[in-house]
Amino acid sequence: MDKTGKVTTGFSMSLDGFIAGPNEDFQYLFAWMMSGDTDYAIKIGDREQKLKIAPESVEMFENAINTTGALVAGRRLYELTHGWGGHHPITAPVVVVTHRPAPEWVEEEWPVTFVTDGLESAIEQAKVIAGEKNVSIASATIAQQCLNAGLLDEIHIDLVPFLLGDGVRLFEHLKIAPITLGNPQVSIGTGVTHLTYCVKK
Template sequence: MGIVQAQAIMSLDGYVAKPDNTIGPLFDWLQNGEVAIPTPAGDFTVHLTAPSAEHWRRWASSLGALVCGRTLFDVAEGWHGRHTLDVPIVVVTHRVPADWVEAHPGAPFTFVTDGVEAAIARAKELAGDRVVAVAGGTIARQCLDLGLLDEVAVDLVPVVMGAGNRPFFGELAATDVLLGNPTVCVQGDRVLHLVFPVQR
């Protein structure tokens, strides 16, 4: 089985969205370089600096499945049935959106109603030996609390939001969680790509 990696684009003060759920300049680095890379689903093209492009290609090609919560799914409008990264999606939810499922037959989405652990187990089955990415702070926090994460990946953007609606992890059950030294540290333009192992 592959690793489970929480992933977020984050401000210096730990936010992944502003109080009104907008992202401000967090995603600007995806369009500030000279290397054009179509997304796996072909829905748009990112323009990255050479270091960020190399990191992006390596990361995107390693993914086997993505786990998210219902809030992110709803905000993204279910990616219209096909995620930008073109991998199977496992959505943790209390209620399956029956109308959406009916409107998107064959979409590679699985809705899990019996908790985060079940969602991660299903994503691992789908991903095989590839990476399971966990998107969304609430789900990432639950995975960290439950000991399900192997790595934390952060695209750290040099902006201080001052306040936000969505911190990456939020309030953990544990007082402190110590991560290992970064195994990846790539300097892009207005972004620093970092991957930390979770110590157990």
């Protein structure tokens, strides 16, 4: 086993490539999390969120929780989610890529690091925190920057059966295309197809 983990990213994406719908609507993108027959609870901050997903999706979540040692987020996502209330569903510490100091509402015991000297430094610090586990990129803009910088090892897509027509695309601003990926690992859930691609270098 490698001493350091992979740099990975994962998003729910519509068949037409959107990871947020018009007006930042996630209704369709996250519908699969209530479409299965198996109860599964994730923790966001102090709050428990009950899901109904396929057994294959439970396995996917459990795997993400077990293998992720640190998350990297942009400032915008971190503020939008209010720092996941101090506890991201994946349960790993968060590294925030930012130009400014931590917001005042961040509580002292929250496992979060604010990195102000750039993307590569943030990834390096996340790798140190993650140890042998993986670093998972939570923000699309950061994932794009990592792809362009050759820092991304793996892309996980929860492909959902909707055409949203508009919104935010995961794959934009690629400066080094074409990028070759490996054959995906495929796992079929209910209302979702889980696809995991390695990024070839």
